[in-house]
Amino acid sequence: MFYLTKTPGILKSLYKSCIWNFSPATNAVYLTFDDGPHPEATPFVLEQLKKYDAKATFFCIGKNVVEHPDIYQQILLEGHAVGNHTHNHLNGWNTGTDKYIANIREAAGYIRSDLFRPPYGRISPFQVKQLKQDYRIIMWDILSGDFDTDITGEACVQNVVFKLQPGSIVVFHDSSKAWDRMQYALPRVLEHCKRKGWKLEAIV
Secondary structure, eight states: OOOOOOOOOHHHHHTTTTTTTTOOGGGGEEEEEESHHHHHHHHHHHHHHTTTOOOOEEEEEEEHHHHHHHHHHHHHHHHEEEEEEOOSSSOOOOOOHHHHHHHHHHTTTTTOEEEOGGGOOOOOHHHHHHHHTOOOOBSSEEETTOOOTOHHHHHHHHHTTTTOOOTTTEEEOTTTHHHHHHHHHHHHHHHHHHHHHHOOOOOO
């Protein structure tokens, strides 16, 4: 499986209206979690974040919010941010714009947020143009790779900590597929940020 754990500048320049990172002056790291809520992974994430007095942003799939409304409410009650990740985890490159926008609107019936992240990071420039009227499109500059079943949890840690700096937006997943690697990597990344003296903040 090929993917870049650090987003190249050329990609950021092609999608300038999307948000890839924040200013290092914030002295904060922005952890994000895609694909939840999940009955096992999300409560684990929330527990770990609480241990480190950390806030994060959860990009939720609409159908998962419908299936696990109690966990979704827990995310909100504990002071984290949420974002729209479509209702059915659609790939924007393989989905017509009208269908794609309709699916996002369906999710918006359950996810009250002006934040959006395209599943797989795959979205067309025209889809971006349509969405940016109502959403801030949040991408990332560091991908943990926790979704990759061919790597170890330690590899996920290294994917993050060797590139991490204040202002970074980092992607993890609160999902079944990522669970084994995420549960290993997340506490270690949180501890690394604590040692560095970096804040851990939600995207607001």
